[in-house]
Amino acid sequence: MTNKTRVIAMYLPQYHPIPENDGMWGKGFTEWNNVVKAKPLFPGHYQPKLPADLGYYDLRLPETREAQAELAREFGIEGFCYYHYWFAGSRLLERPFTEVLATGKPDFPFCLCWANESWSGVWVGRPDQIIMEQTYPGPEEHANHFRALLPAFQDKRYIRIDGKPVFLVYRPMKIPELSAFVLQWQTLAKEAGLPGIYFIGVNHRNILWEPIQHGFDASVAHRLPDTRPWVSLREPMRWMRHKMQKLLGRPTIYPYAEVLSKPVFDEPKAGQSYPTVYPNWDTSARHGSKGLVMHNASPEVFGKQLRAAQAMVAERSADHRLIFLKSWNEWAEGNYVEPDKITGTQFLEEIRKAVK
8 A cells, every 4th residue: 555645436337227217217318418408508608517537428338437547547546436326125226336346357446335215306407206216124134234245345446445335325324224234234244354444434424423433433524615704704795696596597506616626524533434535516417507617727726626535534544534525427427527629638637746
């Protein structure tokens, strides 16, 4: 292990059609459908955001997955954290990672984040339309889930901390009897010859979540900073401007340089916490005028955000110098570092400068 920062990029696999999406949104639907239809909603609004080097890829192609890994490695990203969708034995969007695991390619580190939410139309403004409901039948189902993921945990490419496979849970507090679930998986891991699982709980709200209380090792904040003080307290004119934007049918707009000048970070009383950095954010491709836009995202400001995150983890042991990047490729949410038509590899360059 070197002494450099470990940058782990969240990875969205929704770039290939699946029957569930076909049935809801029309045959052939992928994330690109939302990306290409986006339009600028106010002067200076950068939309649509269109891919450059990798193009409108299909994740069923191994060549695409190899190209992504090669690009990430070139610019200093240690590995991908694939979103994993498990619904009481049913999986969605599993093909890319299943093939990565089965073929051994690309030879690039990875871990998993269980996106334990009901699969709905929220991404396109229809949260009440449920495609697959997230349920938790109990210990037997948790055991089935663990056994299904054991080959991944045993893979030499799997990202580890203190020898333990890293596993993120997207909505930890949604799991009934959470501590019992964690204990069960730790027991199963040791029975399988692993030293355990390194559990990281994702904190989505601006509240202090204590991971240790529920058996977790750490937390990571995957949310934008609380923008309400920026709007209502710092300057009344900003609040008025915000209200005017909504009256004009525009999305909620904040300046990237002010809101995301620092990484997002929790400080629990016990256990570890890892910072998250955001290269950009713009959900108008999915939500139109109901979206949220961090305007004028800047590679330079992103670089400052990265260096601040590095400072937060610099004194830790090598294994624990993690920074989570949100994200590698969430194009319709506007947070990605894959090259686009305007900025090219500038955000990736900032990562390389920071870690190398």
